[in-house]
Amino acid sequence: MSLSWYLSWVAKPILFVTCLIPALLLGYDAYTDALGANPVEAIEHTTGGWALRFLMITLAVSPLAIIFKAKWLNRFRRMLGLYVFFYACLHFAAYIILDQYFDWAEIYKDVIKRPYITVGFTAFVLLIPLAITSLNKLVELMGKPRWLKLHQLVYVCAVLAVLHFLWLVKADVLEPAIYGGVLIVLLVFRVWQRRMVVDKAKSTGHNLGHHTASQSK
C-alpha cells in the first residue's frame, strides 16, 4: 500500500475521530450534568478554546511540514481547518442559543459595543468563506492564486481570535498570552520562510538575468 493510501484510509479517519473527541466529551458532560455551576459558560469556554487550539494546530501544519521535510502533513490541513470552523460554529451557536437565547437586540448591541465580541464575531464571519472554499471544486473554479489570496484571511482570524480571548479576561492574561506567543512564532516563521524563498528567487533570478544579459551580447 502506498503512503497516499495510508494517509487517506488510515491516518485521516483516525484524525477525524480524534478531533471529534473534545466535542463528544463536552456532549457527554452536558448529558450527565457534569458541566458545573455555570454550564453555559463551560460550553462557551470549551468550544471557544478548541476553536482557538485547532486554529493554532492548523497554522502549525505547514511549518512542521517544512521543518521535518514531511510534505504529507499538509494533507491534513484542510480537515484541521474545517475543525476550526466546526468548533467556532459550536461556540457561536452556544452564544446565540444558550447565552443570549436568540435575543437579537442584545446580540446586535454586543457585537457593536463590546470590542471582544466585535473581534470574535468578525473572526467567525471571516472563517465562513474559508470553510466554503475548502471544496476542491471551488478551489479549481477560483484558481489557485486567488484561492491562496483569500485564505490569507486565516491570519486575520487568528489575530482576532487571540484578541477576543485577551479582551475578555479580567486580570489573568497568562492563557491568552500563551496563544498570542504561539501565534507570533507561527507568523514569524512564515515571514522568515517567505524571505528565504524571495532571497532564493532573487539569487537565482539574478543569475538568470546575468545569463540572459550575457546571451544577448
Place this chain on the structure above:
Amino acid sequence: MLIKIKKRSDAEEYEITPQSLFEQRRRFIKKVGGLSLAAATLSLPPSALAALNINPYSKDVDGDRDELTAYKHITSYNNFYEFNTDKQSPAKLAGSLKTDPWSVTVEGECAKPGVYALEDLAKPHKFEERIYRLRCVEAWSMVVPWIGFPLADLVKQLEPTSRAKYVEFTTLFDPEQMPGQNRNVLDWPYVEGLRMDEAMNPLTMMAVGLYGEVLPNQNGAPLRLVVPWKYGFKSIKSIVKIRFSETQPQTTWNLSGPKEYGFFANVNPEIDHPRWSQARERRLGEYRKRKTQMFNGYAEEVAQLYRGMDLKRNY
C-alpha cells in the same frame, strides 16, 4: 406597638426554605450561637450538615423568583484568586488554608486596636442566618444562606474614633497556604473597604458559615465580609486585618483596573462594565438570564446612602 413592614426586597424565608431544612438550620444556629466559634468548628465536621445539600425548588424560568443556589454550586464555583484564577480550582486547592487558630489584627482610628483571636471577635455577637443574593461583576449570581453577624456589631465592639471614615479589610497573605499568590495577577494582599455608613448598614454582615455549616475554605473561611448590594469582589474573604481610617482605602480591583472596578462597586444594571453589559445576570443553576436589579434588589435599604451622588462617576 411594633409593626414590621415588609420591604419589597426581603427574601421571604418561607418562600425559599422548606420547613424541615429551616428547622434544622435554626437548631444549628442556636447551637453555634451559644458556643465559641472554635468549639463550633470542632463540633461540626464539615460533612455533618452537607446533608442539607438539596435544592428542592422547581425551576421557574419566566419569573425572577429567588431560590437558594445549590450548596454544590456555591462551594465549587468560586472567584478566589489567592488559590487560582479559574473557578473550579479554589475548591480543590483551599484545603491548604489553615483557619484554626486564626487571628485578626485591628488597627487605625479605634479605641480597641490589637490582635484578636477569631473567637474573641465573633463570640460577643449573635449569629443569624441571612439569605442574600450575591451578584458577581462577571454577570453571574447566586443566592446564599449565610451565617454570621452584622458588621455594625463588630464595629461597635472595636469603638472607632470620630476620625474613622472608612473600614479597610485585608485578606491573608501567605503563598504557602494560598498558592495563587505566587503569581502577581493582583497586587497582594487583597484589600477591600467600605465607607463607615456602608459598614454600619444593617445589611452588611461578617459571615462565618453558609448553609448551616462552617464556611468552606473556598468561600472565604473563617471570616469574610458580605455586602449584598455590591459586586461580589467587595465581599472580601479570609480576613486577617481590619483598619479604620480617615481616608478612602486603596482597594485591590480598583488599583488593578480603575476604569473597570470602582471603590463603590454598587450593583447597577444601568452602568455597564466597560467590556460587558451589567443589565442582566445568570443565576447559577439556570440557563436563561434574568434582569439585574438596582443595588441587587436592596435599593430600599441602601439607596439613601448614595443620595446626591453621581452613580455614573462613582461606579
